[in-house]
Amino acid sequence: MTVASVVNHPAEARRRTTVPRRFADAIERPFLIDCIRNGIAGQVVVLQAPSGFGKTELLAAAYEILPEPGDRFGWLTVSAVDANPAMFLDGIAAAFGLQPRPAIDRDIEASAQRLLARLAESGERFVLFLDEFQSAAGEAFFACCSVLFRHLPDNVRLVIASNSRPDIPLSRFRLRGFLTELLSGDLAFTRTEMRRLLGKRMAANELDAFAELTGGWPALVQLAVPLLGTTDDARDRAELLDGTHRTFRDFMSEEIVPRIPRDMREALTVCSILADFPLDLASHLAGVAVEQRSVRDLEDFAPIIVPVDQRPGWFRLHPVLRAAFSSQLQLHPSERVLALHSSAATWFAARDHLEKAVTHASLAGDFALAAETIRRAGGVNIFLRAGHSVLERLIENIPAGDIYRSPSLKLIYALVLGKRGRIRSAREIVDDLRDSGEIDELGLVPPDGELEFGHIEGMIDIYEDCHFEDEQIEALERLLGRLGPKDTWDRGWLYNHLCIAYTRRGDLDRARTNALRSLACYREERAAYPQIFMLIHLSLVTLLTGRPSAALMLAREAEELAQRTQWSDRNLLAIAHIPMAEALYQQSEVREAERMLREGMPFVARGEGWVDLFVRGYGILARAQMGLMGIEAALGVIDRAEEVAIERDLSRLRLAVRILRVELLTRAGLLEAAAQVISDMPALDETVLWPTWREWGDASIVQARLLARTGQPDAAIGRLEMLVERAAGRDHGSHQLAASVVSIEAYWAAGRMEDALAALQRSIAMAQPQDSLQIFLDEGQPLSQAVRGIVRRFGLSTFSPKTAEFVSRIAGALHQVNPNQPRVGTDLLTARESEMLEFLARDATNKEIARDLGLTEATVKFHLKNLYAKLGVGRRSLAVSVARKVSLLGVD
Structure with missing residues (x-):
């Protein structure tokens, strides 16, 4: 106008x-x-x-x-x-x-x-x-x-x-x-506002997804309201929920697209094939100079185009606009769309954006480029930089025929198969490459080429649970000596292998040193995926040394890094939760540990091949379910672990499952069944028959527990003393603590009261700094009786104040775990001492107590003296405080 x-x-x-x-x-x-x-x-x-x-x-x-x-x-x-x-x-x-x-x-x-x-x-x-x-x-x-x-x-x-x-x-x-x-x-509409508009039309999970899709764009939400109320068409509803509905496309084409400058409109149309992009790539694909626009210009387009977090200079399209542009692009000849994917693949490959290069090459049907990109990058390189889930997706986009025609892709495919648990198939590929001469076609140039093949072969060795001989470890050390300071990727990978090798051999100090060196290499490269794995390794090793508090900190760091950088990799997060759950379990956070492993172990079982993770994960899950739901639930977990062992031919996992079964059957009082299972195990005196020190140590503990509870405490003590001596000499803190705890019961059953007291003090000295209470609770009623017997015989005054407090926590917690047990005070205190305690809680004087109970003040003082000794205190107020902490009194 x-x-x-x-x-x-x-x-x-x-x-x-x-x-x-x-x-x-x-x-x-x-x-x-x-x-x-x-x-x-x-x-x-x-x-x-x-x-x-x-x-x-x-x-x-x-x-x-x-x-x-x-x-x-x-x-x-x-x-x-x-x-x-x-x-x-x-x-x-x-x-x-x-x-x-x-x-x-x-x-x-x-x-x-x-x-x-x-x-x-x-x-x-x-x-x-x-x-x-x-x-x-x-x-x-x-x-x-x-x-x-x-x-x-x-x-x-x-x-x-x-x-x-x-x-x-x-x-x-x-x-x-x-x-x-x-x-x-x-x-933008808030979640609350969207819930008011759509709450009756959408399930909670649909609403969350729709909010993520629309970003709360009011027009898109308002357009969906009447449609969701009238349509019964499943396809219509699905298109609304994924942003491709024609109503959304019309809104974008009528109200938004015409307002976008022509150069940006063309660039954004072609960029609809990309999840995110920098402006120079948009210019490259569209043939227009959009990269010359200023940051201020780009801010005007929000939320049509928004910056990508933690990737400066990269942008992404609003999902609904991207769908609209993509539908327009599909009207173009298919050759143009394929050409755009091919051009994007070439651009990404030239700049080492390996995952994106392979993805777009595959979408373009250019599998030769995809294969060459993976070959040039190297499977280990992609694995470490981007993670296994990325490598797996890349391989899945390439036809099997192309994989088997390329020696380099076959080698990488072996790594993927190993992670999936198809270990035999992975080994067959590696052996075939070596035996057929195809390994020469890989273009392996020493030392990098040899390392590439060696890294993947070494990973298969780990998945096969091969034993690391001295010469293998020496070979790894020699390879490290040939690498320079700039070879951070290769050094990190070799340190990782040495960490696993030394852990298996029981040299935890060297295992930890190599894990820290590997972590330092990957931090220098700012590679999140391998950092996460090394933090997990460190956490697992730290648990073996008996330090769950430190292990928990490392596991939480791994979890935070995984959630921030690898949030879509559920398998990796589940692996990070294994040491975290173990540490939480040891500190009596049983429900949280059980939840983590119950949710995570199915992902681990589908996408991981390392036997140690199955041993640790299923072991803690079974113990947690034993405490929460009983022996039947625990045995169900063990059965699933045995299925994994059989499916993947993991002999060490099968042995670990048998050991765990003996432990849980013994704790449940099914002693004959436990004895039957243990009879099928190798003799403990034949140490060469045991795959690693951990299985031997675990079996020693379960056998000793069974001996102590079947009237053979002296035999149990002999087995435990041997284990404690070995564990103490090599910093195997977890075994040292477990053996000490079981020996409390064994010494008590053998009538060796002083030794039982010393074992209790020794156990608490190791457990208390780490707040490791659960290892005592798992022993149940037999240990509870032994601890109360020690307190009655020697008195709490025998212990230091801190030790006395921990003893009280053990007694109190054992009472809470099993509500059918008698009140702790009925065993720890006499009836008269319990009466005295109630009077103290009411601030009664000695004279008032004597009058109400019909006693002399001297008798009252006598009973109070005994009460103070058992509680390990020296005055009235502390007696009341300690008694409340250990459930001898109610809490005000």
């Missing part, structure tokens, strides 16, 4: 100054209204977001709700005619019911200042709402706006709504704190 047509059509002029009608069912947004109210108290409010973010509706609501006595509100819907500054100034005057400027006045700057002077002279507060501000443009318009903003009187307030950043001088207001800006993120 021309300037003349507006002048000659009063109806059009009235439309521009009339507040648009509000939606009848609009959702109220009081928080945003308050933001506008507070902004008006300043001076300028700017709402900037694309179409469909409810700017006009919000302004209309504020216009209706916010006027106060003495206010004069005005509304102007800006249009193209306002590019003429004269029309713009007349529109502002009309918004407040003022006479327009004289037609003969051609000095726009003077006219603007006179209009502002007229407003300033009034005692009223003028609040001007400017909607659709982006509709006017041009040098003259922005010059006029610049004058208005430079000379804006204090009693004039502006509320501006625009689809793009308004080109007006706002810094002065921002510096003074007089500017309020509401952007798309502020205007």
